[in-house]
Amino acid sequence: MKSSIITLLTFLSLFSYGQISFEGSGSQVDSLNTPSGQNYLMLNPFKQAIAYTEEKGGLPQSDEVFNSIEKNIGGQSWEVLVFPDWLGEKGMVSPIGFSPFGVFYSEVILDKGIYQGKVKFVSEGKVEELSIPYLKNKAPVQSGCLSKDGKYMILSMESNNTYGVEDLYVVKKKADGTWDRPKNLGFQLNTESQEVTPFLAEDNRTLFFATNRRGGQGSFDLFYSVRQDDSWRNWSEPVNLGPQVNTTGSETSFGYLDGSEWAYYISSQDSDGYGDIMKIRFQEEIEEDTTVVEEPVIAIIEEKEEPKSEILLKVVDAKTGESLPAEMITSVETKIGANGQFVIDSLTGEEVEIKSAGYLPKMIMLDEQLNVGENIITLSSISKGSVVVLDHVLFHRSTANMIEGSQKELNLVVEVMNDNPNIKILLKGHTDNTGDPVKNVQLSEERVKTVKEYIIAQGISPYRVTGRGYGGNEPIASNETEETRKLNRRVEFEVVED
Structure with missing residues (x-):
């Protein structure tokens, strides 16, 4: 219009x-x-x-x-x-x-x-x-x-x-x-x-x-x-x-x-x-809204296209915020976003994969959670030295048993290792600092072992995956509240060779 x-x-x-x-x-x-x-x-x-x-x-x-x-x-x-x-x-x-x-x-x-x-x-x-x-x-x-x-x-x-x-x-x-x-x-x-x-x-x-x-x-x-x-x-x-x-x-x-x-x-x-x-x-x-509007002024301007109300996905580097060339893989096609942007025509409710070379892919839903306007999708680099937290690899409390659904993110790790055959990773297991420190280290090692075994079972060479448990010795947040303690209970991987 x-x-x-x-x-x-x-x-x-x-x-x-x-x-x-x-x-x-x-x-x-x-x-x-x-x-x-x-x-x-x-x-x-x-x-x-x-x-x-x-x-x-x-x-x-x-x-x-x-x-x-x-x-x-x-x-x-x-x-x-x-x-x-x-x-x-x-x-x-x-x-x-x-x-x-x-x-x-x-x-x-x-x-x-x-x-x-x-x-x-x-x-x-x-x-x-x-x-x-x-x-x-x-x-x-x-x-x-x-x-x-x-x-x-x-x-x-x-x-x-x-x-x-x-x-x-x-x-x-x-x-x-x-x-x-x-x-x-x-x-x-x-x-x-x-x-x-x-x-x-x-x-x-x-x-x-x-x-x-x-x-x-x-x-x-x-x-x-x-x-x-x-x-x-x-x-x-x-x-x-x-x-x-x-x-x-x-x-x-x-x-x-x-x-x-x-x-x-x-x-x-x-x-x-x-x-x-x-x-x-x-x-x-705090004062109430005091909006005051003067009489409208009518002006003639050059014709231009009115902005559309559209949903835009913008794929960026998680650390730098720079745009990334990316692919969006759906059940029927692969769309290319050379500038890292995708316009969503309809909200189908489908889960799609966002992928960029040299980055860990991410799954997102094309549903009503997406906003009209710009939606930022962050991807983590897998270059040598990069550390990527696996936010959705979760375990039942005080056990090394993965919660159902954790495999979805591990499958993305397997995918990126298949796409990049030279990559070797070090899995790192962490807990918060509550409880016995020795048992925390032991638990984190058992969880790393569970993750490693899953990745190897998907066909990745065991020589490309090593692991270590750190217990509560390397927190990334305070251990003083449950909100921040949960950030310390994590599995991550470091790229040791690319």
């Missing part, structure tokens, strides 16, 4: 950025903290109530979603909802928001080797699962928040079109009360690192979240950003909440009740467990 007449609208102002300031530094909420560790904190905007996840050991003793108790916080009586996290024995749950009638929570379960993320609502003991189209989460954790008006849900999850690990997505409630599909909030917020535990202020524009991106003061730092328009993909530069809140430890789950002088968050710094609930005095000045 072409157009030769446009309407020019002059905007005097869009809105004012939220201003956040703190008094003093954070202090522990002693009445809530335990050695078990607290995570995924959420406040109830309708009454004096707080919810959070508490880490547990052993096996679950009941099917209760949470335990409700009354506690004194700052001289006031609070309702406290404690969600148990059984560290993978049964799955994980975490609160994400409230309505006047109940609580919404996130749940991740492991079913036949595949993680499944869900959102549920519980009221008066009755649990209902929300129907959210194309909700797919590959990670063992999922966090989120609900806007006070109930119109928007922000979820942190690892889906098919993430920029790194967990990204932030918006889920909008439709006029008929149903929920739309999750949409990625874009590269201005999401990075190759993790973006987790979002909190949306009552203006529905100011978003707080935790991330372990570069430039922070510790493991996870708390940031905030302001939405610039209704696309939910245009955001102000994220602002670090600063040293009064962020430490060399991990800070997540920032939130506050409108009109309160206190903000609450989770910190692992000087905690008696993996995470403690903290509070800090603060002031926020």
